[in-house]
Each structure stands twice: as C-alpha cells, then as structure tokens.
Amino acid sequence: MVFRLAAAALLALLSCLGPAAPGLTEPAPEPELAPQNDRPHRISLDRLPVAHQGIHRLNIHLDYAASPAPLAPAPASLQQAIQTFLAQYPNEDDYWEIVNRRLAQTLIAQYPQLTTLSLEMGVLPCDRFPHPRGSIVTYEAGEVREFWYFSMPIPAAALASPFEAAPALGPTLTVAYEYWMEDKALYPDYNAVITSIMATWRQPESLTRTAFETIADQIRRDHGMLTNIDINLNQAIAAQ
Numbered sequence: 001m002v003f004r005l006a007a008a009a010l011l012a013l014l015s016c017l018g019p020a021a022p023g024l025t026e027p028a029p030e031p032e033l034a035p036q037n038d039r040p041h042r043i044s045l046d047r048l049p050v051a052h053q054g055i056h057r058l059n060i061h062l063d064y065a066a067s068p069a070p071l072a073p074a075p076a077s078l079q080q081a082i083q084t085f086l087a088q089y090p091n092e093d094d095y096w097e098i099v100n101r102r103l104a105q106t107l108i109a110q111y112p113q114l115t116t117l118s119l120e121m122g123v124l125p126c127d128r129f130p131h132p133r134g135s136i137v138t139y140e141a142g143e144v145r146e147f148w149y150f151s152m153p154i155p156a157a158a159l160a161s162p163f164e165a166a167p168a169l170g171p172t173l174t175v176a177y178e179y180w181m182e183d184k185a186l187y188p189d190y191n192a193v194i195t196s197i198m199a200t201w202r203q204p205e206s207l208t209r210t211a212f213e214t215i216a217d218q219i220r221r222d223h224g225m226l227t228n229i230d231i232n233l234n235q236a237i238a239a240q
Helices: 002-014 075-087 096-110 190-198 209-222
Strands: 040-052 055-066 112-125 133-140 143-153 171-179 228-233
Touching: 040 075, 055 075, 075 096, 075 112, 096 112, 096 143, 143 190, 171 190, 190 209, 209 228
Parallel strands: none
Antiparallel strands: 040 055, 055 112, 112 133, 133 143, 143 171, 171 228
C-alpha cells in the first residue's frame, strides 16, 4: 500500500514542476478548525520554500487521526508546527529523509493525542539534485516506519519495446524502498542507490521485469539496510 502511495506521490510531485512563483512566499494557513471525527484528515503544504542545503521547494502532506476526536489538533496548528520546525532545523548536512523522520517525531511528541500519522515530504528537483525524490514516515500503534522513493530518467534504447511518448516527455524509473535499520546514522544516500542501478544496467539489455528483479537484488547486496524494494517503469509527466 505504501509503495503504491509512493508511486502516486511521485507522479503528483512531477506534475508540480512548473515555474516557481516569484519570491519565497509561504502558503496561507487554513482556518483554525479542529477535525470533529476520528477518520484520517489531511493537510498539505505545496511548493513550500525551505532553506536547507540551499533553497529547495517541498510538497508536504500529512494524514493524521487523533483520539479522542475533539482533541485533534487544528490544521493551522499543525501547519505552523511544520513550518517552525523547518525554519529552525539546525543540521544543514542532514539528508531530507532524516529531516522528515525528525519532523514526524516532533509532531508525535508535540501532539500526543495523535493515534496515526503519515508524513510525506517530496523534494522537487533542482539543478544540483535533478531527481524527484521523497520519503514517507508512518506512525501507528507506537511503530514508526520509513519509506523512500525517487525517479530517474532512462534512455529509450534500454526499453524492451519502443516507448510511446511525446518527445518532450520520456520514460522514468521509479524506485521505492523501506529502510529498516535501527541505527539512523546509517541512512543510505539515494545517489548511491542510483549508482547501484547504473552499475547493474548492461545496455542494450531491455528493462524487463526480470531486469528489474536483477537490479533490486543488486540494491539489496549493496545496501543491506533496504527492504521491500519496488521498481517500476512509468511515463514522466510534462511540467505544467
């Protein structure tokens, strides 16, 4: 389920790659109204500018439920908590995946009435890091899990059959995986995962399902902390 969400999140992230609005304006907060039932609720911060390793734009989506429902935090309160955390984040060298996990831990500690939480942080591409990428941190029944995803373009020559896409578009490889080690100092660099993929790729080998399985096996050997690896071929979405 989370990997389907990761793929959907990546497609949504790619669809937001239009020109940035002038300046670094922050989205207006939602009205201060707390949810009144125990079903999951969602708040979103789209194209949020954040100064971390340079200026990046993030798409943040938070799904949450609380018990009892009348004590659920109001959306504006959660939005403010997220923006304050990111504005004051101290370690410039941390991967975005670490930032997202610590943000989730902060929200869980600050709002103990939360019973479930799913926090997605999508990082839009930039000149320095051209690959759309993101992470999803989930919290339920006291358990925290982490899922990552990224997309990378692939040459049409590597496909098993001609890829039907407009020239301005192109095929991409979406990679999603779960991180399971307790030692959070050993987060893998997603660029190292990309290196494993490229090293396994033997063009003109076709990117068939068998080839995907071979690539996934190589990622497991190179990065033992990763599990539930899922690789899919999909068509990139044109910038709006």
